[in-house]
Amino acid sequence: xxxxxxxxxxxxxxxxxxxxxxxxxLLGGSSYMCLVACFVTIYTxxxxxxxxxxxxxGQISMGxxxxxxxxxxxxxxxxxxxxIPLFISMFIAAAIAALIGALLAFPASKLKFHFxxxxxxxxxxxxYQIVTNSPGRITGNYNGFFHSKLxxxxxxxxxxxxxxxxxxxxxxxxxxxxxxxxxxRTGRAFIAIRENTxxxxxxxxxxxxxxxxxxxxxxxxxxxxxxxxLGLVGYLHPDMYLQKQSVLFVTMMLFGGSxxxxxxxxxxxxxxxxxxxxxxxxxxxxxxxxxxxxxxxxAMPGGIVGAVKNIKAGILRRRAQKLDKEx
Amino acid sequence: xRMLIQLIITGLALGGVYSLISMGYSLIYKASGLxxxxxxxxxTVGAFLGLTFYRFLKLPYIVxxxxxxxxxxxxxxxxEKGVIRKLLNKNVNAIYIVLxxxxxxxxxxxxAQAIWSSKVEYFPSVFSTDSVAxxxxxxxxxxxxxxxxxxxxxxxLHFFMTKTRIGTSMRAAAMDSMAAESCGINVSLNTGITWxxxxxxxxxxxxxxxxxxxxxxxxxxKLGTKGFxxxxxxxxxxxxxxxxxxxxxxxxxxxxxxxxxxELRNLFAxxxxxxxxxxxxxxxFNEQAIQDV
Numbered sequence: 025x026x027x028x029x030x031x032x033x034x035x036x037x038x039x040x041x042x043x044x045x046x047x048x049x050l051l052g053g054s055s056y057m058c059l060v061a062c063f064v065t066i067y068t069x070x071x072x073x074x075x076x077x078x079x080x081x082g083q084i085s086m087g088x089x090x091x092x093x094x095x096x097x098x099x100x101x102x103x104x105x106x107x108i109p110l111f112i113s114m115f116i117a118a119a120i121a122a123l124i125g126a127l128l129a130f131p132a133s134k135l136k137f138h139f140x141x142x143x144x145x146x147x148x149x150x151x152y153q154i155v156t157n158s159p160g161r162i163t164g165n166y167n168g169f170f171h172s173k174l175x176x177x178x179x180x181x182x183x184x185x186x187x188x189x190x191x192x193x194x195x196x197x198x199x200x201x202x203x204x205x206x207x208x209r210t211g212r213a214f215i216a217i218r219e220n221t222x223x224x225x226x227x228x229x230x231x232x233x234x235x236x237x238x239x240x241x242x243x244x245x246x247x248x249x250x251x252x253x254l255g256l257v258g259y260l261h262p263d264m265y266l267q268k269q270s271v272l273f274v275t276m277m278l279f280g281g282s283x284x285x286x287x288x289x290x291x292x293x294x295x296x297x298x299x300x301x302x303x304x305x306x307x308x309x310x311x312x313x314x315x316x317x318x319x320x321x322x323a324m325p326g327g328i329v330g331a332v333k334n335i336k337a338g339i340l341r342r343r344a345q346k347l348d349k350e351x
Numbered sequence: 352x353r354m355l356i357q358l359i360i361t362g363l364a365l366g367g368v369y370s371l372i373s374m375g376y377s378l379i380y381k382a383s384g385l386x387x388x389x390x391x392x393x394x395t396v397g398a399f400l401g402l403t404f405y406r407f408l409k410l411p412y413i414v415x416x417x418x419x420x421x422x423x424x425x426x427x428x429x430x431e432k433g434v435i436r437k438l439l440n441k442n443v444n445a446i447y448i449v450l451x452x453x454x455x456x457x458x459x460x461x462x463a464q465a466i467w468s469s470k471v472e473y474f475p476s477v478f479s480t481d482s483v484a485x486x487x488x489x490x491x492x493x494x495x496x497x498x499x500x501x502x503x504x505x506x507x508l509h510f511f512m513t514k515t516r517i518g519t520s521m522r523a524a525a526m527d528s529m530a531a532e533s534c535g536i537n538v539s540l541n542t543g544i545t546w547x548x549x550x551x552x553x554x555x556x557x558x559x560x561x562x563x564x565x566x567x568x569x570x571x572x573k574l575g576t577k578g579f580x581x582x583x584x585x586x587x588x589x590x591x592x593x594x595x596x597x598x599x600x601x602x603x604x605x606x607x608x609x610x611x612x613x614e615l616r617n618l619f620a621x622x623x624x625x626x627x628x629x630x631x632x633x634x635x636f637n638e639q640a641i642q643d644v
Contacts, residue, residue, distance in 0.1 A: 084446055142386075142579050143628045146621040146625040149576065153617050157614045157618075308461070311464075314456075318451060321450055321454060325438065325443040325447045
C-alpha cells in the first residue's frame with residue numbers, strides 16, 4: 025500500500041516536471057509569457073521557504089521581503105564590489121540571509137504569533153529603510169540598483185526561456201531539499217512545535233533551536249529567490265521590498281495551501297497569473313486584488329489544497345452513506 | 352530653546368495621532384485577542400471623509416468631525432460583523448484573520464485612491480490665523496488642536512470605559528467572554544462596538560493630522576505600522592499604555608528627526624518596536640496579556 029502511494033506521488037511529480045519542461049513550448053515561446061513563468065519559479069521558491077517556517081513550524085513572518093532584499097542586494101553588492109561571479113555570490117548572499125534569519129530568530133523565538141508578526145514587520149521595515157538610505161549610497165537608494173544579468177561560468181542566460189530552465193532546476197532542487205528537511209528528524213521537530221509547543225518541549229525537543237533552524241532555512245530559500253530576481257531582471261528597486269511583498273509571499277503560501285509540497289507551487293502560479301491579469305485594470309489592480317483576496321479568505325480558508333481535500337472528503341462521505349443504505 | 356519647544360509641540364501633536372491609533376489596537380486586542388492591520392488605512396479614509404465633508408460640502412468643522420466618526424464607526428462595526436466574526440465562527444487559523452485585515456486595508460487604501468485621488472490634497476485650515484505664539488514660539492494652531500483634541504478623546508474614552516454601562520460591559524466581555532455572556536452581556540455586539548470605536552478614533556486622527564501633513568492615500572499606512580510601536584511600548588492591550596506610548600513615540604521620533612537626522616525618523620520607530628518586543632514585550636505598563644496569546 026505504502027509503496028503504491030509512494031510510486032503514485034512520484035508519478036505525479038514526474039508529470040509535473042514534464043509539464044513544467046514543456047511550458048515555454050506551450051506558451052509559444054512568447055518572451056513576456058516566459059518572463060511570467062520565470063517569476064513563478066522565483067515565487068515558488070520563496071513561498072516554499074515561507075512554508076517551512078509557517079506551514080511546518082507554525083511561526084509567522086510578515087517581513088520576509090527583508091530576506092528577499094538581502095538576497096537581491098547582497099548578491100549584487102558582492103559581485104559588484106568584491107568581483108565574485110553573480111552565480112556564486114547568490115549562494116553567499118543566501119547563506120548570509122540565513123545567518124541574519126537565525127540571529128533574528130534567537131530573540132524572536134519566544135514571541136507568540138501576533139507579536140512575532142510585529143517583530144518581523146519591524147525587521148522588514150528596518151531593512152527597507154537601510155536599503156533606501158544606505159551608507160555611501162551603495163544600493164543606489166531610490167534610483168535602484170543595476171547589475172548585469174546572470175551568467176553561469178560563461179553560459180549567458182540572456183533570454184527568458186533560458187532563465188526559465190535555470191529557474192526550473194532551482195525549483196526542483198529546492199523542493200527536494202524542502203521535502204528532505206521536513207521528512208527528517210528536524211522536520212518532525214518542526215511539526216511537533218507547530219502542533220503543541222509545550223508538549224514538544226516536554227518531549228525534549230529544543231524548541232528555540234528548531235525555531236531558529238526553521239527561520240534560517242526559510243531565509244535561505246527566500247534570499248536565494250531574491251538573488252534570482254536580480255539575475256533575471258538585472259535591476260532592483262527598494263519599493264519591491266515593501267511590506268506588500270511579504271504579504272504576497274504569505275498569500276501565495278496560504279492560497280495554495282500550507283504544509284504541503286504542491287501548495288506553494290499552486291499558490292505562486294495562480295497569484296502571479298492573477299496579478300498579471302489584473303494589470304490591465306491599472307490603478308484598480310490592487311483594489312480588485314484586495315477584494316478577491318478577502319472573498320477567498322472568507323469563502324475558503326485552507327487554500328486550494330484544503331478546498332480540494334474538502335471536496336474529496338465530501339465525495340467519500342457520500343459514497344459511504346450510499347454504501348450504508350445499501351447494507 | 353525655541354527649536355526644542357517647537358519640536359515638542361509638533362512631536363506631541365504627532366504623538367496624539369499615534370495614541371489614537373494605538374488605543375484602537377489595544378481596545379481590539381483586549382476585546383477579541385486579535386490584531387488588526389487596517390487601522391492605519393481607516394485613518395486615511397477618515398481623513399478623506401473629513402476632507403469631503405469640510406472642504407467639498409462646506410459643513411462646519413465640528414459637524415464634519417462627528418459625521419466622519421459616525422461613518423468610521425459603522426465601517427469598523429461592519430468589518431467586525433461581516434469579516435472577522437464570520438472567520439471566527441469558521442474557527443480558522445489566526446493568520447487568516449490577520450490576512451483578512453490586510454486585504455481590507457488594501458481595499459481602503461486603493462478604494463480611497465479610486466474615489467478621491469492619488470494627489471496630496473490640502474486640508475483647509477480650521478482657524479483664521481496661521482500661527483499662534485506659545486512661549487514665544489509661533490506654532491500652527493492645528494497642532495495645538497490636535498494635542499488638545501486627542502487628549503480630550505482619551506479622557507472621554509476613559510470615562511466611557513469606566514463609567515458607562517456599555518463601557519463596563521465591554522470590559523467585562525474582554526476580561527472573560529463566557530462569564531460575561533452568562534451574565535446577560537451580548538459579547539458579540541460588544542466586540543463589534545469595540546471595533547467600531549477603534550475605527551472611529553483612528554478616523555478622527557486622520558482629520559486632526561490632515562491640516563498639518565496634507566491628505567494622501569498612503570498617509571495612514573505608515574502611521575498605522577508605526578502606531579504598533581506606540582502600542583507595544585505602552586504595553587499591548589493596555590489603553591492607558593497606548594496613550595502614553597503613542598505620545599512618547601511621537602515626541603521621541605520628532606526629537607530624533609530634529610536633532611540627529613530626519614532620515615533616521617522612520618528607522619527609529621521600528622527600532623523602538625523591535626527592541627521593546629525583544630527586551631520588554633510587556634511594555635512600560637507591564638501588561639501581561641502579551642504572554643497568553
